[in-house]
């Protein structure tokens with residue numbers, strides 16, 4: 394980096410001890426180039442486990458910062474523009490984002506040190522008001538008008554103490570690139586309904602009718618940069634796209650989406666490209682666009698896109714650097730700062746030693762290697778029996794499979810591993826005295842099993858619930874379908890060939906191959922949306938406790954009232970079951986079972 398006299402050593406350079414596959418080819422540069430991140434969910438220290446595909450994603454935020462600096466330098470040499478954009482969901486996912494009380498994520502300080510041109514808000518910034526307030530008061534100001542929340546507001550007290558609803562960040566941003574090109578930018582969130590009190594999400598269809606929106610898009614920029622936490626397929630981007638196209642039929646439009654955690658690309662017309670760049674810092678997206686020689690051209694624009702595996706081999710390949718020349722001063726200081734933060738939050742605290750790998754969808758559910766089986770059948774019953782006067786009453790415990798966010802690997806099981814596997818601070822509730830016969834029907838009904846035998850009214854309720862679930866942020870099924878398709882295409886053959894490491898194998902609807910590095914896909918097994926403990930061995934009329942996480946309360950009550958008619962259950966029948974939150978369950982279990 395040319396900065397002599399400071400320490401370049403990183404403790405975390407101990408991993409990965411594995412040989413990583415380099416990218417297949419150089420990036421295609423254009424006049425406008427974009428590096429894109431989304432759904433990072435706190436994975437700022439990179440993926441640290443040694444079983445594949447984890448080493449593919451071992452680059453940390455410091456490495457990423459060094460990569461961005463070198464790429465900026467290359468852009469300057471080429472005399473082109475390079476922008477850095479994020480599409481939201483910084484919260485919920487690791488010990489760095491969830492290892493301490495909500496309302497002030499110190500790790501975000503390091504994100505703000507990167508030269509982001511635009512960042513958009515995600516649904517995970519809105520589950521807890523204190524987190525949204527932190528974004529509004531502390532994070533957004535550091536982005537100087539470029540933290541965008543076009544349709545998301547927060548209610549805060551004005552200077553007279555009266556509540557007022559204001560954008561969490563800014564509604565839009567207009568700026569010029571280094572080369573002087575005019576950009577109009579938005580940060581749009583899908584129609585999310587699971588947000589906390591005193592935050593509001595306006596429907597996208599209503600946002601595009603707002604006076605401020607029509608004013609903002611009126612003047613023609615050199616290109617529109619529409620960032621947002623919304624998948625590039627099957628959602629409301631076309632509403633925003635059409636609203637812009639109505640006024641500017643040929644102006645280039647770049648869309649940078651997120652939320653479904655997949656790698657995806659689509660072109661809504663020949664002068665636009667939409668990119669989605671995965672999750673958990675497992676993907677860094679790249680897009681380039683060659684501008685027209687003359688203004689007003691209607692010809693198709695040449696775009697390229699690429700999905701990079703974020704690791705030092707990828708970064709050094711594309712920046713023509715070596716291990717000894719790659720780290721910048723900023724990059725090194727970010728890595729060291731994050732490691733200090735991890736130490737401060739005691740993220741290496743060991744609960745026990747996991748005897749084997751437990752994965753979410755690489756093995757069937759239920760099975761001995763399934764994390765969902767481990768959580769539902771062993772960890773939840775063990776952890777929730779601690780300090781619980783109802784421990785001796787038979788029960789059925791239910792949670793959503795989406796509550797388990799990441800695999801557990803054999804070896805030391807730390808506080809960080811606990812929070813990556815299960816980051817949500819969801820509380821456990823219960824309804825007492827449900828006849829075992831009724832309680833046993835709830836889980837299959839939640840998973841829509843036996844739908845063909847069900848009455849039409851229940852069918853309709855389930856359809857409605859599916860729609861509502863999407864609005865609440867349930868998109869795990871989209872990610873899983875994506876994994877299933879890549880495995881089904883040629884998973885068995887690619888894995889059998891043994892010349893490729895495991896990783897993502899993307900097929901999207903943009904021209905050419907999108908993945909930067911070739912891999913064999915992971916094996917995939919379908920999993921249910923809801924999982925439960927083993928049913929107790931009691932007679933059908935035995936009254937038992939129906940235990941569940943608060944996150945699924947509304948759906949559970951709806952289903953419970955569908956499988957029986959003796960009583961209409963409401964939130965008044967629900968009580969607190971345990972002092973422990975979902976995010977603590979695996980640690981409590983590991984202390985008992987893995988020590």
Ligand SMILES: Nc1ccn([C@@H]2O[C@H](COP(=O)(O)O)[C@@H](O)[C@H]2O)c(=O)n1
Nearest residue numbers: 516793795796817819866867868869944
């Ligand atoms: N309190 C919570 C909040 C969310 N979830 C799970 O997260 C999913 C949404 O996350 P995305 O990254 O996909 O936006 C949601 O479907 C739930 O599975 C939770 O369990 N508890």
